[in-house]
Amino acid sequence: MQRYGMVLKVKPEKIEEYKEYHADIWSGVADIITECNIRNYSIYLKDDCLFSYFEYIGEDFKADMDKMAADPTTQKWWDIMMPMQDPLPTRKEGEWWADMEEVFHQE
Numbered sequence: 001m002q003r004y005g006m007v008l009k010v011k012p013e014k015i016e017e018y019k020e021y022h023a024d025i026w027s028g029v030a031d032i033i034t035e036c037n038i039r040n041y042s043i044y045l046k047d048d049c050l051f052s053y054f055e056y057i058g059e060d061f062k063a064d065m066d067k068m069a070a071d072p073t074t075q076k077w078w079d080i081m082m083p084m085q086d087p088l089p090t091r092k093e094g095e096w097w098a099d100m101e102e103v104f105h106q107e
Helices: 012-023 027-035 061-070 072-084
Strands: 002-010 038-046 049-056
Touching: 002 012, 012 038, 012 072, 027 038, 027 061, 027 072, 061 072
Parallel strands: none
Antiparallel strands: 002 049, 038 049
């Protein structure tokens, strides 16, 4: 199992809409997250910053993320979410959510 932390900004005027969508996430989106071996997935909000945490239990993260990106329901969801979001300028090329470095963990 691999832990992931990622960060992204949400446009301040879109915070409430973003929260409303995530309070009632589409079942197809939730299903593909599970199919792609993601567990214990949370998104936290502070001011205009979103922090996501999840655990990946699969064998090929890139293949699973490619599968998720190819899913038509997920693509529609992202078409709604992405205009609400503001990716960090310091993210790596190809990232939307910026990967974070884990500096501490305790079981």
